Amino acid sequence: MSSHPSSAEPPFTPSQVDSKRQLDSSTSQDQPPAFEIHDLTVAYQRRPVLWNVDLKLQPGRLVGIIGPNGAGKSTLIKAALGLIPKVNGWVEAFGRPVNQVRRRIGYVPQRESVDWDFPIRVCDVALMGTYPKLGWFARPGHAEKERAARCLERVGLAGLEHRQIGELSGGQQQRVFLARALAQEADLYIMDEPMAGVDAATEKTIFELLRDLRDQGKTVVVVHHDLRSVPEIFDDVVMLNLRVVAYGPTALVFNSTNLENTYRGRLTILERLGQAVSTKQRTE
Amino acid sequence: MMNASNSLDWLTSYNTWVVLGGVAVLGANAGMVGTFAVLRGRSLMGDALAHAALPGVCLGFWVAGGRAVGPMLLGALLTGCLGLLVLAFLKRWTRLPDDAGLGVVLSVFFGVGVVMSRLIQNNAAGGAKAGLESYILGKTAGILMSDLLVIAVVALISALLVGLMFKEFLMVAFDEGFARAVGLPTTTLDLAMTSLTALTVIVGLPAVGVVMMAALLIIPAASARLWSDRLEIVLLVAASLGAVASASGALTSAALNLPAGPTVVLSGAGLFLLSLLLAPRRGLLTTRWRAWCQTQALNITDPRFNRAMTRAFFERHPQMLNDLEDLNSLRLERLLSPEEFAALAERVRLDLVREETREARS
Numbered sequence: 156m157s158s159h160p161s162s163a164e165p166p167f168t169p170s171q172v173d174s175k176r177q178l179d180s181s182t183s184q185d186q187p188p189a190f191e192i193h194d195l196t197v198a199y200q201r202r203p204v205l206w207n208v209d210l211k212l213q214p215g216r217l218v219g220i221i222g223p224n225g226a227g228k229s230t231l232i233k234a235a236l237g238l239i240p241k242v243n244g245w246v247e248a249f250g251r252p253v254n255q256v257r258r259r260i261g262y263v264p265q266r267e268s269v270d271w272d273f274p275i276r277v278c279d280v281a282l283m284g285t286y287p288k289l290g291w292f293a294r295p296g297h298a299e300k301e302r303a304a305r306c307l308e309r310v311g312l313a314g315l316e317h318r319q320i321g322e323l324s325g326g327q328q329q330r331v332f333l334a335r336a337l338a339q340e341a342d343l344y345i346m347d348e349p350m351a352g353v354d355a356a357t358e359k360t361i362f363e364l365l366r367d368l369r370d371q372g373k374t375v376v377v378v379h380h381d382l383r384s385v386p387e388i389f390d391d392v393v394m395l396n397l398r399v400v401a402y403g404p405t406a407l408v409f410n411s412t413n414l415e416n417t418y419r420g421r422l423t424i425l426e427r428l429g430q431a432v433s434t435k436q437r438t439e
Numbered sequence: 440m441m442n443a444s445n446s447l448d449w450l451t452s453y454n455t456w457v458v459l460g461g462v463a464v465l466g467a468n469a470g471m472v473g474t475f476a477v478l479r480g481r482s483l484m485g486d487a488l489a490h491a492a493l494p495g496v497c498l499g500f501w502v503a504g505g506r507a508v509g510p511m512l513l514g515a516l517l518t519g520c521l522g523l524l525v526l527a528f529l530k531r532w533t534r535l536p537d538d539a540g541l542g543v544v545l546s547v548f549f550g551v552g553v554v555m556s557r558l559i560q561n562n563a564a565g566g567a568k569a570g571l572e573s574y575i576l577g578k579t580a581g582i583l584m585s586d587l588l589v590i591a592v593v594a595l596i597s598a599l600l601v602g603l604m605f606k607e608f609l610m611v612a613f614d615e616g617f618a619r620a621v622g623l624p625t626t627t628l629d630l631a632m633t634s635l636t637a638l639t640v641i642v643g644l645p646a647v648g649v650v651m652m653a654a655l656l657i658i659p660a661a662s663a664r665l666w667s668d669r670l671e672i673v674l675l676v677a678a679s680l681g682a683v684a685s686a687s688g689a690l691t692s693a694a695l696n697l698p699a700g701p702t703v704v705l706s707g708a709g710l711f712l713l714s715l716l717l718a719p720r721r722g723l724l725t726t727r728w729r730a731w732c733q734t735q736a737l738n739i740t741d742p743r744f745n746r747a748m749t750r751a752f753f754e755r756h757p758q759m760l761n762d763l764e765d766l767n768s769l770r771l772e773r774l775l776s777p778e779e780f781a782a783l784a785e786r787v788r789l790d791l792v793r794e795e796t797r798e799a800r801s
Binding site for chain 1: 478603604606607609610612613614616617619620621622664667668669670672673
C-alpha cells in the first residue's frame with residue numbers, strides 16, 4: 156500500500172475544503188439551508204469522535220455522508236438530532252432549532268438499532284410514522300392507517316402488512332423503516348445506512364425512492380458506506396473523518412485527493428476500497 | 440382456616456374475596472407493567488428493586504415499632520430506589536458489566552435486609568415478632584381491604600397511563616432513537632415506566648415477597664409474548680395470565696399452607712409451560728401440528744413434488760449432500776424445522792403450479 160503514488164502527495168489543508176464549500180454555496184439559492192450544523196463536537200468518554208463540524212446542507216438535494224469506519228458518520232446525524240449528547244455546537248433545520256421542527260424531519264435509524272423479535276407487525280411500524288403529527292393521546296384513525304398502507308405499498312411491501320417484523324428479510328426490514336419515514340411526510344429525511352446489507356434489487360428500489368423524494372423538493376441526507384455507488388446516487392457528498400474533509404457537489408469533490416484525505420490513516424478495508432476507487436479514476 | 444373441614448367457609452368468606460381480588464389485580468398489573476420491562480430488557484431491574492426494598496421494609500417496621508403497612512412500603516420505596524441509584528452509579532462510574540452490577544446490588548441489599556429483620560426480631564417483644572419474615576417469601580392471607588385499595592390504585596394508574604399513552608410507550612419500547620428523533624420526551628416516559636414498575640413491585644411485596652416478586656413481572660410477560668405478535672394483545676394476555684397465576688397460586692398456598700410467593704411463581708410457570716406448548720403461532724405442539732396438517736394437505740406422494748422439494752432443499756443446504764449417504768431414505772420433514780419445511784413446501788408448490796400453467800399455456 157505504501158507504494159501507492161498518493162502517499163507522496165501534499166497533505167490535506169483546510170483551504171482546500173473552503174474552496175470546495177465556496178464553490179457549492181455559489182450555486183445555492185437564498186432560502187435558509189435545510190440543515191445547518193455549526194461547530195459540532197462530540198466525544199465518547201473524553202475521546203473526540205467529531206471535531207468542529209460545520210455543514211450547511213442546501214434544500215432539495217440528495218446528500219451522501221461517507222467516510223471510513225469510525226469516522227463519526229452515524230454519530231454526526233445522531234448528535235445533530237439530539238439522540239446523543241454533544242460537547243459543543245448547535246443544529247438548525249429550515250432556519251429554526253431542531254427541537255421546533257422535529258415534525259418536519261423523517262428519520263431512518265440503522266437496522267441493528269431495534270429488536271426485530273418485538274411484538275409488532277409491519278403495518279404497526281409504518282403506522283408509527285403517522286404518530287408525531289397525531290400528537291399525544293390521539294389514536295390513529297382511518298386516514299393514518301391508509302397513509303401507512305400507501306407508504307408500505309410504495310416501498311414494495313404490500314401484502315406483508317400483517318407479518319411480524321422478524322419474519323422479513325434484511326432488505327424488507329430496511330424498507331419497513333423507509334415506509335415509516337415516508338409516513339412522517341417530512342421535508343428533511345435523515346437516514347443511517349439504509350442500504351447496509353440489502354440485496355441489489357432493494358438497493359435499486361431505495362435509490363429510486365430517494366430520488367423521488369428529492370424530485371419532490373425534499374432534502375435527503377444519507378449515511379452511506381459503499382463508495383462505488385456514490386457518484387451514481389448523490390447530488391452532494393460530505394466526506395467525513397472526525398472533521399469535514401470535503402463537502403460539495405459530488406462531481407466536484409468526489410475525487411481521489413479528497414478520498415485519500417478522508418480514508419488516510421485508517422487501516423481498514425474501506426481505506427483500501429477508497430484507494431482502489433481513486434486508482435480506477437486515475438487510470439480512466 | 441387451613442384444615443380441610445372448613446375450607447368451604449374459607450372460600451365463601453369476605454376475607455377470601457379481598458385476598459383473591461388483591462392478588463388478581465396485583466398479578467394483572469404486574470403482567471402489564473412487566474411486559475414493558477421484559478421488552479426493554481429490564482426485567483432483572485425489577486428483581487434488584489424488589490430485593491433492595493427489604494432493608495426499607497425493616498426500617499419502616501423499626502421506625503413504626505410494629506407491622507404498619509404505610510411506613511414499611513414507604514421504606515421499601517426508599518431503599519428500592521436507593522438500590523436503583525446505586526445501580527445507575529455503578530453503570531456510570533465503573534466498568535462493571537450491567538449484570539454484575541445487578542448481582543451486587545441485589546445480593547448486598549438483600550443481605551442487609553435479612554440481617555436487619557433478624558436483629559429486629561431478636562430484640563422485639565414476643566407479639567411484634569410476626570410479620571417481617573412474610574415479606575421475604577410472601578403471605579397472601581394477610582392482605583386486608585386497605586392493601587387491596589393500594590394495589591387497586593397503583594393498577595388503575597398503570598392502566599390509565601398505558602391506555603392513554605399506548606402509542607408513546609410503544610414507540611419508546613420499540614425504537615427509542617426514533618421516538619427521540621420525532622420529539623418524544625423519552626427520558627420522562629422511561630422514568631414513568633420505571634416508577635410504575637417500582638410501585639407495582641413495592642405494593643406486591645407483602646403478598647408475594649421480595650424473592651419472588653420479579654417473577655410476577657417476568658413470567659406472565661414472557662408467556663404472553665408467545666401468544667401474539669401485537670403489543671396490545673400481548674399486554675392483555677399478560678395481564679390475564681398474571682391475574683390467573685396469582686389467584687390460583689394464592690388459593691393453593693392457602694389450601695396447602697405453603698408460602699405464597701413460590702406457589703404463585705409455580706402456577707405462573709405452569710401457565711408458561713402451557714403457552715410454550717399450545718400458543719397459536721409459536722407453541723411447540725401447535726407448530727408441529729400445523730406442519731403435519733400442511734404435509735397432509737400438500738400432496739406429498741406426488742413424485743414431482745418430492746423431487747422438487749429435494750432439489751430446493753439441497754440448493755439451500757449444499758453441505759448436507761456430503762452428510763447423507765442414502766438419498767432415498769431422505770425424510771425432509773425430519774431434517775427441517777416445521778416452519779422451514781412449511782415455507783419450503785409452499786415455495787416448491789408455487790413453483791410447480793407456475794410450471795404447470797406455463798406448460799398449459801404453451
